[in-house]
Amino acid sequence: VYTGEMYEYRKQHDKDNKPLIEAAFVSGDIKPEAEPIVGKDVTEEIRKKARELGFGEVGFTKYDRRYTYKSKKGWVKYEHAICLALEQDYWQTQTIPSMQAEFAHFGTYEEEGAYALELAEFIRSLGYGAQVHSPNDNSAAYIPMFVEAGLGQLGANGQLLSPHFGSRARLMIISTDAEVTYDEPVDYGIHKFCEQCQVCVNRCPGRALVKEKVWWRGAEKHKLMYDRCRPVMATYEGCGVCMLVCPIQRYGMPSVMEHFVETGDILGKGTHNLEGFEIRGKGYFGPDELPSFDRGFFDFPHGTKDEWLFDQFKKKLEERGSASEDDAKEFADELAEILTEKTGYDAGL
Structure with missing residues (x-):
């Protein structure tokens, strides 16, 4: 359904973003770089560093596993959630719906994905584990945790309305075992x-x-x-x-x-x-x-991308009676791309 321009832009975005997703996926396996100072609360150190990197909203709460997606149930390692929101460009947002607005949308995801990897390194330097939940490979429904961390409330549009930039934000989380103090929910009205x-x-x-x-x-x-x-x-x-x-x-x-x-x-x-x-x-x-x-x-496709792909391939077989080598290769390439996107690993078939 995408226009040619949108398709090409998304293709390039996915290519540029792939290393960030892959790095985030294995970030929880990286060991801390130092021994933590026992009993020292590092909440404000982490908050300060996150804001220096550019995050406009930073809050701390429990990682609520009730909202974890089925595909990530066994992936999440740590119990504390650092909720991070990066503002997307104001003026580009006001051109919605447009390619300029999409540049702001996806560009912000790329920026915060890189910032989060840097923040995770900082947390490890304090002696704690840090697992980056890529904004392009979400582990859960994040808004309830942002609400618990006092960073806004759910609006009628289904988006987090934050006190500093409303819904003009892209959300992500880092989970950690660092000694932190949870923020409290705020009723903003x-x-x-x-x-x-x-x-x-x-x-x-x-x-x-x-x-x-x-x-x-x-x-x-x-x-x-x-x-x-x-x-x-x-x-x-x-x-x-x-x-x-x-x-x-x-x-x-x-x-x-x-x-x-x-x-x-x-x-x-x-x-x-x-x-x-x-x-x-x-x-x-x-x-x-x-x-x-x-x-x-x-009248729009339902189900997951791989289910839709199999359904389309099945229809093609039923219509033609067989599949050519080109059809089979195209199917395998598209399936590999989907599996890579879902797992974070190169699934070249």
Whole structure:
């Protein structure tokens, strides 16, 4: 579904990012470089170093294994989570959906992946283990841990709304056995604000966000309808309109919350400045305007990448009765790429 430009960019990004993912995958196996000072709390040393590297949000909490993905259940080594958020470029973000915004999106992942490897080295120099959870090979659903670490709250758009840059952040974690003190959750008033705001819900091009919260997997939240979201994301440069139109992302939490408390109104709501966006090939959409899609647009592949690949290969065999050498090679190459992405190891077949 990608445009040619987007496909080539993602291909290059994956190539550039591969060494970072591989280094992160084995980072937990590297031994500390020194003996720790027994009884010394190193929380603030790590926080200071993380901020020097460029991370805007840094928090400490327990690594909550309830949120670990099935594929990473046996991989996570340490009990403490260092939650790290790196801000993506403000002005590029305001061009969502666009290639410029995607450059900011994926470029930020590349930057923080490298910063985290450096931070892990620093933690080892203090005498402790450090396991980097690559932002491009996530081990878990991270937002609940960021909330526990006091770094924000879950917004109606399904993203972490942080006090410093709203949802304009890319999240990752380093787990460690270092002696650290956990931060506490903070009620920033996001839940009450989102109940009244609803701009992201109303402006979603795919109508994928819902107004009312539901209980889902043990949490009360605004549930994203994946089948309505993913086709738009894949077709239109990652979409991200829900990030773009969030007042907290656009204007900053202090300004938005002060305005909300003083007036009861949502800063920017109903204006072109906040709610306007343009979609390639469909034009500009201001307040109360949304694009339309034909019914087949949302007929999208389900399952994992390898399941989809096998399904497509099976259909090709059924249609043709056999597979050529070129078909078989193409299938093997694509499968190897998927397995490499999933495992972190080169799975050349």
